[in-house]
Amino acid sequence: MHRPTWAEVDLGAVAENASRLRARLTAGAQLMAVVKADGYGHGAVPAARAALAAGAAWLGVAIAEEAMALRAAGIAAPILVLGWTPPEQAQAAIQAGIDLTVFSLEDAAAYRGGRLHVKVDTGMSRLGFAVDEAPAAVARLAALPGVEVRGIFTHFAGSDDDDLSGARRQLTAFRRALEALPFRPPVVHAANTAAIFRLPEAHFDLGRAGIGLYGYGGPGLRPALRWLTRIAQVREVPPQTGVSYNWTYVTQTSETLATLPVGYADGLPRSLSNRGAVRIAGGRAPIRGRVCMDQTVVSLAEVPGAKPGDPVLLIGDGQWADDMAALAATIPYEILCRIGARVPRIYIGS
Numbered sequence: 572m573h574r575p576t577w578a579e580v581d582l583g584a585v586a587e588n589a590s591r592l593r594a595r596l597t598a599g600a601q602l603m604a605v606v607k608a609d610g611y612g613h614g615a616v617p618a619a620r621a622a623l624a625a626g627a628a629w630l631g632v633a634i635a636e637e638a639m640a641l642r643a644a645g646i647a648a649p650i651l652v653l654g655w656t657p658p659e660q661a662q663a664a665i666q667a668g669i670d671l672t673v674f675s676l677e678d679a680a681a682y683r684g685g686r687l688h689v690k691v692d693t694g695m696s697r698l699g700f701a702v703d704e705a706p707a708a709v710a711r712l713a714a715l716p717g718v719e720v721r722g723i724f725t726h727f728a729g730s731d732d733d734d735l736s737g738a739r740r741q742l743t744a745f746r747r748a749l750e751a752l753p754f755r756p757p758v759v760h761a762a763n764t765a766a767i768f769r770l771p772e773a774h775f776d777l778g779r780a781g782i783g784l785y786g787y788g789g790p791g792l793r794p795a796l797r798w799l800t801r802i803a804q805v806r807e808v809p810p811q812t813g814v815s816y817n818w819t820y821v822t823q824t825s826e827t828l829a830t831l832p833v834g835y836a837d838g839l840p841r842s843l844s845n846r847g848a849v850r851i852a853g854g855r856a857p858i859r860g861r862v863c864m865d866q867t868v869v870s871l872a873e874v875p876g877a878k879p880g881d882p883v884l885l886i887g888d889g890q891w892a893d894d895m896a897a898l899a900a901t902i903p904y905e906i907l908c909r910i911g912a913r914v915p916r917i918y919i920g921s
């Protein structure tokens with residue numbers, strides 16, 4: 572039994588997307604399945620298992636806790652924490668066989684015995700050693716007791732931009748750092764999903780795919796998540812009826828409204844108030860008034876006959892997370908990873 576608002580995750584689609592991403596990589600490059608933020612909302616452990624079964628060799632997460640949760644679930648594959656691991660968390664992660672990202676020599680002092688990937692900031696201005704500092708940093712890190720410099724990597728700011736000249740400049744800067752290294756670490760990586768598709772010269776030893784795994788960001792991919800709910804109540808209201816908080820919508824004519832048991836606490840953006848639409852029986856049901864914390868009202872004007880209990884599609888079947896994102900002035904990443912913890916994930920296709 573689960574509440575009548577749920578996300579249906581097709582693990583067959585995740586596996587298929589992983590296979591397609593792998594097929595795009597240049598010879599010798601492996602695939603990292605990026606499963607941070609609970610697998611972009613799809614469930615980190617099931618998404619990781621599906622991707623590994625389809626040939627992904629690595630897993631990527633943002634924080635050490637996410638890596639530990641994968642280990643606790645019995646996943647033995649190599650895992651890299653892509654973000655900052657504070658010194659006090661480092662030894663537990665290293666003991667669990669988790670690779671850490673390093674971008675400061677101060678933190679590295681706490682990373683004894685660890686397998687490290689050196690982050691180089693080639694233009695994102697977010698995390699990493701500067702390009703000119705990286706070679707000396709690699710030499711210092713390699714000299715630390717028990718430390719293995721297993722990887723070196725960078726991240727693109729705009730591999731999804733129409734104009735790839737910025738990404739190419741970043742790649743040139745990354746190559747400059749690589750050429751000045753005292754040795755070449757075994758795993759050199761740079762490409763996210765968009766770069767896997769658009770910048771083969773950035774594949775090196777590993778492509779780090781997040782959004783592509785879940786079906787967005789490249790050709791031939793299949794969205795893995797559908798988001799559904801069911802109608803709680805149906806009512807016909809007279810003209811001049813205010814709907815939801817602050818009456819930001821007032822009916823012009825009499826209108827049949829349906830209340831859905833889903834709201835912004837579940838991740839339905841409040842910015843879709845009076846903007847978005849859901850699908851009921853294949854028809855469009857626009858959102859009326861404010862999206863509330865736990866409930867949302869839609870119009871049944873174009874879907875007469877819908878009744879309490881009927882299924883409602885928030886994401887799926889031609890109305891995907893990127894469509895919702897465009898209406899909410901955000902990106903599919905944010906839509907997907909904000910689907911709330913209280914929305915049960917129901918797995919199919921495993």
Ligand SMILES: Cc1ncc(COP(=O)(O)O)c(C=O)c1O
Nearest residue numbers: 605653726763764779780781782
């Ligand atoms: C360092 C790093 N690599 C790879 C990814 C995956 O990117 P994408 O989801 O665009 O494939 C991310 C996600 O933000 C990231 O931060």
